[in-house]
Amino acid sequence: MARALIDALVDHGVHEVFGLPGDFALPFFRHLEQNADRLPLYTLAHEPGVGFAADAAARWHGGPSVACVTYGAGALNMVNPIAGAFSEKSPVVVISGAPGVDEAGRGLLLHHQVRTLDSQLRIYREITCDQAVLDDPHRAPAEIARVLRSCREQSRPVYIEVPRDRVDAPCEPVVPLPPSSWEPAAVNACADEVMARLFEASRPVLLVGVEVRRFGLEGRVAELASRLGMPVATTFMGRGLLAESAAPLVGTYMGLAGRPEVRAVVEESDGLLMLGVLMSDTNFGVSGERVDPRATMVAADRGVRVGFHVYPDVPLDALIDALLERCAGRAAPAEGRVASALPVPPRGLVADAAAIHPRDIAAALNDLFDETEPMPVASDMGDCLFTAMDMVHTPLVAPGYYATMGFGVPAGLGISAASGRRPLVMVGDGAFQMTGWELGTCARNGWAPIVVVFNNASWEMLRTFQPEAGYNDLDVWPFARLAEGLGGRGYAVTTRADLKAALAAARADESRFQLIDIAIPRGAISDTLARFVGAIKGANRPPGT
Numbered sequence: 104m105a106r107a108l109i110d111a112l113v114d115h116g117v118h119e120v121f122g123l124p125g126d127f128a129l130p131f132f133r134h135l136e137q138n139a140d141r142l143p144l145y146t147l148a149h150e151p152g153v154g155f156a157a158d159a160a161a162r163w164h165g166g167p168s169v170a171c172v173t174y175g176a177g178a179l180n181m182v183n184p185i186a187g188a189f190s191e192k193s194p195v196v197v198i199s200g201a202p203g204v205d206e207a208g209r210g211l212l213l214h215h216q217v218r219t220l221d222s223q224l225r226i227y228r229e230i231t232c233d234q235a236v237l238d239d240p241h242r243a244p245a246e247i248a249r250v251l252r253s254c255r256e257q258s259r260p261v262y263i264e265v266p267r268d269r270v271d272a273p274c275e276p277v278v279p280l281p282p283s284s285w286e287p288a289a290v291n292a293c294a295d296e297v298m299a300r301l302f303e304a305s306r307p308v309l310l311v312g313v314e315v316r317r318f319g320l321e322g323r324v325a326e327l328a329s330r331l332g333m334p335v336a337t338t339f340m341g342r343g344l345l346a347e348s349a350a351p352l353v354g355t356y357m358g359l360a361g362r363p364e365v366r367a368v369v370e371e372s373d374g375l376l377m378l379g380v381l382m383s384d385t386n387f388g389v390s391g392e393r394v395d396p397r398a399t400m401v402a403a404d405r406g407v408r409v410g411f412h413v414y415p416d417v418p419l420d421a422l423i424d425a426l427l428e429r430c431a432g433r434a435a436p437a438e439g440r441v442a443s444a445l446p447v448p449p450r451g452l453v454a455d456a457a458a459i460h461p462r463d464i465a466a467a468l469n470d471l472f473d474e475t476e477p478m479p480v481a482s483d484m485g486d487c488l489f490t491a492m493d494m495v496h497t498p499l500v501a502p503g504y505y506a507t508m509g510f511g512v513p514a515g516l517g518i519s520a521a522s523g524r525r526p527l528v529m530v531g532d533g534a535f536q537m538t539g540w541e542l543g544t545c546a547r548n549g550w551a552p553i554v555v556v557f558n559n560a561s562w563e564m565l566r567t568f569q570p571e572a573g574y575n576d577l578d579v580w581p582f583a584r585l586a587e588g589l590g591g592r593g594y595a596v597t598t599r600a601d602l603k604a605a606l607a608a609a610r611a612d613e614s615r616f617q618l619i620d621i622a623i624p625r626g627a628i629s630d631t632l633a634r635f636v637g638a639i640k641g642a643n644r645p646p647g648t
């Protein structure tokens with residue numbers, strides 16, 4: 104049965120497995136190790152790191168990646184990263200070892216057990232879109248096929264539990280299921296109404312979100328945007344989409360936290376078509392004006408809402424193809440094409456003895472990418488993520504909606520494994536204290552990321568909301584020295600000149616991971632974070648104050 108599952112993972116486009124074994128999972132890990140030529144196995148130090156790495160790899164692939172752990176202590180350690188993958192629509196396949204069917208029936212309380220033996224399954228039902236317990240090898244092939252199709256079609260995590268005494272049971276091969284069916288007439292009716300509304304509107308706008316990336320639809324959406332000739336904005340989570348296309352991109356929409364000219368284009372539209380957009384507070388919670396639902400069309404989660412009309416079971420790709428058919432042959436009206444008004448990222452760091460501000464880090468990284476080539480970026484939650492908004496276009500994975508800390512370093516390792524490229528990791532000191540230690544696994548896995556730590560010795564984002572709190576003061580940890588102990592090379596920098604030199608040296612050394620510990624004065628925050636905090640405070644101000 105293990106062989107059938109591994110073959111099915113490969114058949115469904117899985118490229119690697121991240122894992123941390125335990126006794127309930129050892130039989131399955133033996134098969135993983137025997138099949139490492141087809142499905143490389145990367146072990147990490149702690150299950151949160153396993154989950155974050157698999158999430159980032161899945162985002163990179165635009166398809167499933169695997170997080171394989173033991174039952175109880177292992178799988179429950181990974182709940183937060185999988186919850187984040189669910190919220191941000193990342194197709195992670197969770198595989199957990201489990202007590203054998205026979206031992207489960209002996210009536211003893213088993214080690215790693217919580218309330219009951221199916222407690223873990225119940226917990227994972229809340230953070231995955233489909234689940235299977237492979238306790239019956241006769242049903243296993245159909246169960247595996249159904250769950251892996253759900254993972255791909257919904258672009259959300261799924262859960263597969265493997266009792267350890269069933270791993271070697273005889274089992275038929277898994278036959279992948281055909282795509283779920285949908286009703287062409289419904290898609291056509293929906294596309295007709297969307298097109299009619301766009302042509303009636305005097306200020307139609309396209310807002311592009313994360314599902315466009317997850318389902319690999321960026322090229323088709325860029326073509327649609329160009330043919331329609333409408334201004335295009337991306338959401339916070341969709342940042343970077345269409346940046347290399349001819350689409351008339353105006354920037355990233357972040358409501359009051361973003362650039363006013365982008366906010367005006369989106370919020371003043373009388374025909375706002377949102378493709379693959381999560382209607383979340385991080386996308387809309389700081390909107391200057393509530394976007395008028397009568398003027399909006401939202402396609403997400405395999406459904407479409409056009410004003411107050413709802414079209415269930417309309418896959419995003421089917422809708423986009425139907426819209427492309429309806430504007431086939433249309434060249435975007437030259438006069439109607441919106442010149443791309445993307446902001447100019449900061450560049451030209453002044454390499455002097457001045458202290459380092461977040462905007463200096465963006466400029467230094469933009470300069471580095473200009474001089475060499477852009478690196479894929481993994482960012483953690485914190486001001487590092489807001490600073491990333493000021494960087495030149497490059498693939499970016501970040502917890503922009505679920506907003507968990509701890510994502511950055513493991514995500515960089517996941518990108519290293521998935522892409523074979525060297526990533527840049529941006530992480531705050533607080534988040535590094537959570538999962539930064541996964542850098543100690545780089546040597547055995549052959550990874551050499553460049554990690555920049557925004558070291559303000561503070562939970563600075565929290566301080567911006569609650570300046571009077573003393574608990575936001577963190578101790579200054581010597582991350583550069585700690586990096587040397589973990590097998591990497593560390594640089595402690597306090598001036599802009601040091602920063603420029605350290606980045607050049609780090610880029611030149613691909614032999615091991617590089618950690619640049621950047622001392623940032625407490626209170627120095629990016630312009631984007633400052634706007635975000637101001638907008639949130641304004642939006643949450645009690646009435647009448």
Ligand SMILES: Cc1ncc(Cc2csc(CCOP(=O)(O)OP(=O)(O)O)c2C)c(N)n1
Nearest residue numbers: 485486507508531532533534561562563564
């Ligand atoms: C797993 C988890 N636990 C707590 C929190 C809550 C939080 C959001 S931002 C923040 C401070 C981050 O400090 P860091 O030094 O990393 O970055 P910076 O603000 O730029 O100084 C906390 C504690 C979140 N989001 N996730």
Ligand SMILES: [Mg+2]
Nearest residue numbers: 531532533561
């Ligand atoms: Mg900090």
